[in-house]
Amino acid sequence: MKKASALSAKDQVQGEDTKYFPQRIEQKWQEIWLKEKIYQPDLHSAKRPYYNLHMFPYPSAEGLHVGNVYAFTGADIHGRFKRMQGFDVFQPFGLDGFGIHSENYALKIGSHPMEQAKKSEKRFYDQVKSLGSGYDWSHILETYDTDYYRWTQWIFIELFKSGLAYRESVGVNFCPSCMTVLADEQVIDGQCERCGAEVEKKELKQWMFRITEYAEQLLEGLDKIDWTEKVKTAQRNWIGKSQGAKITFRVADTDNDLSVFTTRPDTLFGATFMVVSPEHPLVKEWMSNPGVSDYVAKAKIRALEKDLSDREKSGVFSGAYVINPINNQQMPVWIADYVLMSYGTGAIMAVPGHDQRDYEFARKYELPIIQVIQHESANITKEAYTGEGKLINSGEWNGLLAPKDKDKIIAYLQERGLATESTNYHLRDWLISRQRYWGPPIPMIYCEHCAKEGRSWFTSKEGVSSKYLVNRESLQAVQHQTLSTQMPGWYPDENLPIELPYIEDYKPIGASSENSEATSPLGRHPEFYTVNCPSCGKEAKRETDVSDTFLDSAWYFYRYTSTSDNDHAWDEGVGKLWLPPTIYTGGAEHSVLHLLYARFLTKVSHDLGLVDFDEPFPRFFAHGLIIKDGAKMSKSKGNVVVPDEYIKKFGADTLRTYLMFLGPFNMGGDFRDSGIEGMFRFMKRIWVLLSSQTIISKEVDSSAKSEMHKAIKGVTEDIEGFHYNTAIAKIMTYYNFLSEQKEISLTEAKVLLQLLAPFAPHITEELWHRLGEQGSIHTSVWPAFDQKFIESGDTVIAVQINGKLRGTFVLNDPQASQEEVERIAHEDFSVQKHLEGKTIKKAIYVPGKILNFVVAV
RNA sequence: GCCGCGGUGGUGAAAUGGUAUACACGGGGGCCUUAAGAGCCCCUGUUCUAAAAGGACGUGGGGGUUCGAGUCCCCCCCGCGGCACCA
Numbered sequence: 001m002k003k004a005s006a007l008s009a010k011d012q013v014q015g016e017d018t019k020y021f022p023q024r025i026e027q028k029w030q031e032i033w034l035k036e037k038i039y040q041p042d043l044h045s046a047k048r049p050y051y052n053l054h055m056f057p058y059p060s061a062e063g064l065h066v067g068n069v070y071a072f073t074g075a076d077i078h079g080r081f082k083r084m085q086g087f088d089v090f091q092p093f094g095l096d097g098f099g100i101h102s103e104n105y106a107l108k109i110g111s112h113p114m115e116q117a118k119k120s121e122k123r124f125y126d127q128v129k130s131l132g133s134g135y136d137w138s139h140i141l142e143t144y145d146t147d148y149y150r151w152t153q154w155i156f157i158e159l160f161k162s163g164l165a166y167r168e169s170v171g172v173n174f175c176p177s178c179m180t181v182l183a184d185e186q187v188i189d190g191q192c193e194r195c196g197a198e199v200e201k202k203e204l205k206q207w208m209f210r211i212t213e214y215a216e217q218l219l220e221g222l223d224k225i226d227w228t229e230k231v232k233t234a235q236r237n238w239i240g241k242s243q244g245a246k247i248t249f250r251v252a253d254t255d256n257d258l259s260v261f262t263t264r265p266d267t268l269f270g271a272t273f274m275v276v277s278p279e280h281p282l283v284k285e286w287m288s289n290p291g292v293s294d295y296v297a298k299a300k301i302r303a304l305e306k307d308l309s310d311r312e313k314s315g316v317f318s319g320a321y322v323i324n325p326i327n328n329q330q331m332p333v334w335i336a337d338y339v340l341m342s343y344g345t346g347a348i349m350a351v352p353g354h355d356q357r358d359y360e361f362a363r364k365y366e367l368p369i370i371q372v373i374q375h376e377s378a379n380i381t382k383e384a385y386t387g388e389g390k391l392i393n394s395g396e397w398n399g400l401l402a403p404k405d406k407d408k409i410i411a412y413l414q415e416r417g418l419a420t421e422s423t424n425y426h427l428r429d430w431l432i433s434r435q436r437y438w439g440p441p442i443p444m445i446y447c448e449h450c451a452k453e454g455r456s457w458f459t460s461k462e463g464v465s466s467k468y469l470v471n472r473e474s475l476q477a478v479q480h481q482t483l484s485t486q487m488p489g490w491y492p493d494e495n496l497p498i499e500l501p502y503i504e505d506y507k508p509i510g511a512s513s514e515n516s517e518a519t520s521p522l523g524r525h526p527e528f529y530t531v532n533c534p535s536c537g538k539e540a541k542r543e544t545d546v547s548d549t550f551l552d553s554a555w556y557f558y559r560y561t562s563t564s565d566n567d568h569a570w571d572e573g574v575g576k577l578w579l580p581p582t583i584y585t586g587g588a589e590h591s592v593l594h595l596l597y598a599r600f601l602t603k604v605s606h607d608l609g610l611v612d613f614d615e616p617f618p619r620f621f622a623h624g625l626i627i628k629d630g631a632k633m634s635k636s637k638g639n640v641v642v643p644d645e646y647i648k649k650f651g652a653d654t655l656r657t658y659l660m661f662l663g664p665f666n667m668g669g670d671f672r673d674s675g676i677e678g679m680f681r682f683m684k685r686i687w688v689l690l691s692s693q694t695i696i697s698k699e700v701d702s703s704a705k706s707e708m709h710k711a712i713k714g715v716t717e718d719i720e721g722f723h724y725n726t727a728i729a730k731i732m733t734y735y736n737f738l739s740e741q742k743e744i745s746l747t748e749a750k751v752l753l754q755l756l757a758p759f760a761p762h763i764t765e766e767l768w769h770r771l772g773e774q775g776s777i778h779t780s781v782w783p784a785f786d787q788k789f790i791e792s793g794d795t796v797i798a799v800q801i802n803g804k805l806r807g808t809f810v811l812n813d814p815q816a817s818q819e820e821v822e823r824i825a826h827e828d829f830s831v832q833k834h835l836e837g838k839t840i841k842k843a844i845y846v847p848g849k850i851l852n853f854v855v856a857v
Numbered sequence: 858g859c860c861g862c863g864g865u866g867g868u869g870a871a872a873u874g875g876u877a878u879a880c881a882c883g884g885g886g887g888c889c890u891u892a893a894g895a896g897c898c899c900c901u902g903u904u905c906u907a908a909a910a911g912g913a914c915g916u917g918g919g920g921g922u923u924c925g926a927g928u929c930c931c932c933c934c935c936g937c938g939g940c941a942c943c944a
Binding site: 229230232233234236237238240242244260261262263264275313336337338339340342343344347348349350351355356357358360424425426588591592661662663664667669670672674675677678679681682684685688725726728729730731732733736 | 858859860861862863868869870871872879880881882883895896938939940941942943944
């Protein structure tokens with residue numbers, strides 16, 4: 001018998017078969033798997049459904065990125081592992097192909113998005129197939145497919161009917177380069193997320209989704225889902241709940257009220273002036289006062305500047321005063337742009353003694369500063385004191401603790417009708433319309449004739465007797481009181497799909513600043529937008545905006561499980577069986593946008609009675625980012641790693657395993673060429689060991705068995721916890737152990753292959769068959785481990801004495817009897833001290849577990 | 858500023874409170890080979906000693922809990938990510 005390690009070069013080239021050529025086996029198995037439907041569970045009758053979802057990519061025409069490979073592989077390993085554990089794993093794939101990114105690319109290379117999409121699609125699918133992931137290719141989807149976006153449009157209509165989609169003139173972020181509006185989330189430091197151009201502010205009529213209506217639910221839901229804390233925190237920050245009070249001030253010598261939101265009503269006695277935003281409605285009344293109109297004009301310009309955080313505050317006295325209801329003091333009202341109209345009421349009570357921003361403002365304009373919170377570290381001659389303390393100079397409140405007694409103070413104000421308890425969120429409504437071409441047309445029709453007479457869908461028979469949102473009283477109120485007047489003339493076009501027409505002039509033309517209506521490419525095509533009003537039948541105009549791509553991706557996981565083109569998944573039994581996805585894997589960069597929108601739509605679907613769950617992703621795992629030479633990969637840096645060449649040279653198995661070996665899956669890693677060669681060497685060694693070595697059918701002897709079970713246990717737990725890098729290390733350790741054996745039993749060989757199978761599906765499948773196995777390794781049963789072998793050898797025994805942990809020691813003999821264990825405990829240095837001079841009355845010994853000594857006194 | 862995550866060899870990184878550095882990369886030496894490549898074997902935290910044996914020191918810094926701390930607690934320092942004139 002010859003040892004594998006002693007195999008010389010000659011032996012290897014003797015037969016082609018003894019050498020590892022990934023190119024020769026990978027495609028072969030991919031075709032067989034497809035033919036044998038290894039990865040296609042029966043969606044109707046799965047016994048243990050496991051919906052293994054990962055974020056679908058946008059199909060960049062440059063092709064697959066190594067970051068995609070990383071993400072897909074990590075999810076695939078999880079799926080393969082679960083499949084081998086006996087689950088009916090459903091792992092679908094699709095493309096998020098609509099949107100600015102694809103459209104801009106088409107523009108750049110001078111092709112049409114519709115044609116480009118087909119090309120990118122083919123290339124992308126081919127590349128993904130070469131990775132050997134276990135996708136069910138009979139359930140793919142593309143968001144630009146008519147059969148897909150008819151349901152995107154259907155969802156839009158459902159939201160419209162629910163009063164959750166509405167039109168409003170809003171100050172929007174407008175990207176002059178992309179010629180479209182952007183959601184707040186898509187503006188980074190005042191720049192467009194996509195192209196980096198400086199974003200402008202514009203007033204435009206836009207379609208909005210009332211996501212703020214769900215702020216509280218979106219926040220509460222986070223507590224019951226299994227997500228990484230990092231992502232939950234990002235969402236909490238984004239929703240930005242703060243609780244406090246709304247206090248109303250009377251403007252002196254007028255009938256006007258000025259309300260403010262504050263989280264610190266306890267400092268009310270410290271308020272010395274008021275500040276309103278330049279956009280505040282009351283500012284109109286003060287325009288003629290000296291300096292006001294000048295300042296408001298100046299603020300408008302300043303609003304476009306990007307770095308707002310540390311510029312000097314500025315403002316102007318409005319000329320008006322308000323009365324502080326708590327002490328009837330007159331306070332001047334100032335206008336300053338450090339107060340934002342978009343948050344709270346657009347006005348604040350300034351408490352310069354205890355708010356640093358107000359403090360700076362007061363210093364600059366020489367406004368009075370009063371200290372109302374006493375604390376040894378408070379020194380308001382230098383800066384505002386924002387910490388806790390005892391109230392002073394606060395009338396009846398003196399001696400109360402701030403902010404601890406906030407609730408008492410709110411109750412006090414509330415009793416006297418001076419304030420109400422109030423909650424504010426940073427979350428804004430979701431701006432959904434885009435003045436672009438490459439997206440699903442918004443399925444709405446505007447009829448001027450109906451509008452003039454105040455008619456709309458909301459005044460129609462269906463609208464009046466609406467079944468929508470019966471679960472949400474607050475929205476019913478919105479619907480019946482305001483929607484019919486807010487949205488005159490608007491009707492959904494339920495004749496879906498509203499197909500996106502092929503037009504040559506799809507280039508964005510933007511919005512003219514004089515006109516409050518933005519113009520979309522479709523707006524140049526009367527043959528598209530001229531329709532008859534669904535209500536009165538007269539000539540009407542179809543909406544020419546398309547919807548935000550994030551709408552497409554907020555519901556796609558429902559579509560995967562649908563079994564026919566003419567139905568949406570969640571009506572069917574199949575959806576009930578599979579939804580929501582068992583686990584969702586994806587990049588943390590989507591923490592806020594995509595995940596929040598998907599949660600919102602699912603909550604709406606739940607309220608509409610479409611689904612019986614209200615969180616789309618009960619479990620979400622965020623993977624890390626692959627970088628190159630310490631920097632994020634990007635075209636501009638020229639450090640994008642294209643996987644094709646690596647697959648060609650080393651095979652998909654090596655690339656997959658190498659990527660997973662780089663570092664913990666939730667942390668990402670740095671891609672290096674030298675590392676991948678090491679992984680290729682490992683694959684070759686596995687090949688040589690298991691294809692050239694004589695594998696014999698013999699019992700595994702007991703020390704080898706211990707190693708085997710240790711490996712199975714370690715790898716199982718590591719894969720379960722997404723610690724892929726350590727799982728691979730353990731497989732390598734086990735390989736090293738086996739390669740030093742004189743002979744390897746069939747059982748050991750099979751176990752080694754099975755442990756490696758999720759990472760390197762092709763080579764393991766090939767060798768599995770060479771060992772004479774019949775079925776696919778990927779549907780074989782994941783090896784079980786025996787606990788007692790694991791704990792042998794180097795078991796650490798924890799010692800409790802009378803219930804308290806008193807020490808631990810290494811137990812070398814797994815077969816040790818209870819008496820021996822007691823004797824060793826006595827001898828062990830760390831335990832000795834506690835047992836000295838005492839006798840053990842009772843010792844409970846569970847191998848590998850805790851040893852509980854009851855010591856006689 | 859607030860929140861979250863991290864700091865361990867030359868590098869990527871391992872370690873339910875129990876022999877710190879598993880596994881791999883890189884580096885050094887050797888075998889094989891006409892040669893190159895591939896493959897195989899040995900060494901590889903720092904330091905003391907000519908070397909070995911052996912010892913000392915070592916997980917960003919300082920304290921603490923513990924028989925025992927990379928791990929738990931407190932206070933700092935540094936790096937990364939998110940939010941940010943949010944009242």
